[in-house]
Structures are given as C-alpha cells and as structure tokens.
Amino acid sequence: MPYTKVMIHFIWATKYRMPIISKELKPLLLSHIKENSKAKDIFIDTINCVDNHIHMFISLGTEQTIAKIAMLIKGESSNWVNKQKIIKQKFEWQDEYIALSVSASAIDNVREYILNQEEHHKKKLFTEEYDEFLKINGFSKSDFG
Numbered sequence: 269m270p271y272t273k274v275m276i277h278f279i280w281a282t283k284y285r286m287p288i289i290s291k292e293l294k295p296l297l298l299s300h301i302k303e304n305s306k307a308k309d310i311f312i313d314t315i316n317c318v319d320n321h322i323h324m325f326i327s328l329g330t331e332q333t334i335a336k337i338a339m340l341i342k343g344e345s346s347n348w349v350n351k352q353k354i355i356k357q358k359f360e361w362q363d364e365y366i367a368l369s370v371s372a373s374a375i376d377n378v379r380e381y382i383l384n385q386e387e388h389h390k391k392k393l394f395t396e397e398y399d400e401f402l403k404i405n406g407f408s409k410s411d412f413g
Contacts, residue, residue: 274328275313275370277378278338279321279401283360285394287319293354301345310337314379321394323382325370334367366401 282288289297298315301324305312310332314325326337342361349359370378381388388397402408 270330272328272330273372275372275375275378276326276328276334276337277368277370277382278324278326278341278365279367279398280338280342280365281321281362281394281398283362285320285362286357288355288357288359289317289319289322290355293349296352296354297345297349300348301341304344304348305341308340310340314382316382316385318385318389318394321398323385325375325378325382338365338367366398366405366407368401368405 294317298317301315302312309329311327311329312324313327314323316323324341328334328337342365346359346361349355392400
C-alpha cells in the first residue's frame, strides 16, 4: 500500500463573485459538501466559506487529481443548491480556482486561516486576497485568460 500525504488548499468563488452564500445557506452548503465528499472518498480536513467564496483543505488520495476533486465538488454542490431551491437565484461557482500544495510545516497555519475567514475578510476583500494568492504563488492574471 502506498503512503501519501498531499495536502491541497483550494479556493474558488461564486460566479461573478456574487455574494450569494447567505448565513442560512452557509451551514447547509458546508454540511452537504462534507457529506458528499465523504461518500466520494474525498477527505476534507478543513472547510469554510463567506458570502462569495470557499476555502477547502483537502488530502488527495492516491487515485485523485486536483481537477477531478474540483469538478466533483463544484459541480455537485451547485447542482444540489439549485435543486433544493435554497436561494432565489441560480447558484454557480466560477470556472477558475486556485489549488496550492501545502507543506507539513504550514498545515496548522492553513487550517487557522480557513477557519477564520469571517475575521480575515473584515480587513481584506476577496479580490485583494485572490490577487495576493496569485502573486505570492507566481501566477499572473493572464494565466487565467
């Protein structure tokens, strides 16, 4: 049996970064994503969201890819929200996402960062955070079209 530990910090936003994840939707959405992921053998270590984006800290299994995990969670969760009619408008995630590998020494910092999103975004807008993640990790906006 192979022994692997590949931790990925995922970040993606709602379509057009619309603030549609309400206080009522948030616990339902996070709970559903956790349950659905568990059923698909996707191990979510930490998860949190605010009104227009989500952060997830995931341990990749030996047969999983970043793209497949993102597709499974994004597609299924948006479909579920729309079927449940929890919000009036159509729920969609944006196509792009950030997926960053996390070293063992940074795991606790990433968990804390994800869990404290509400406090963090009182000081910094998501657009600023997103651009900062791109810059720090050597991406340019032109990488995303």
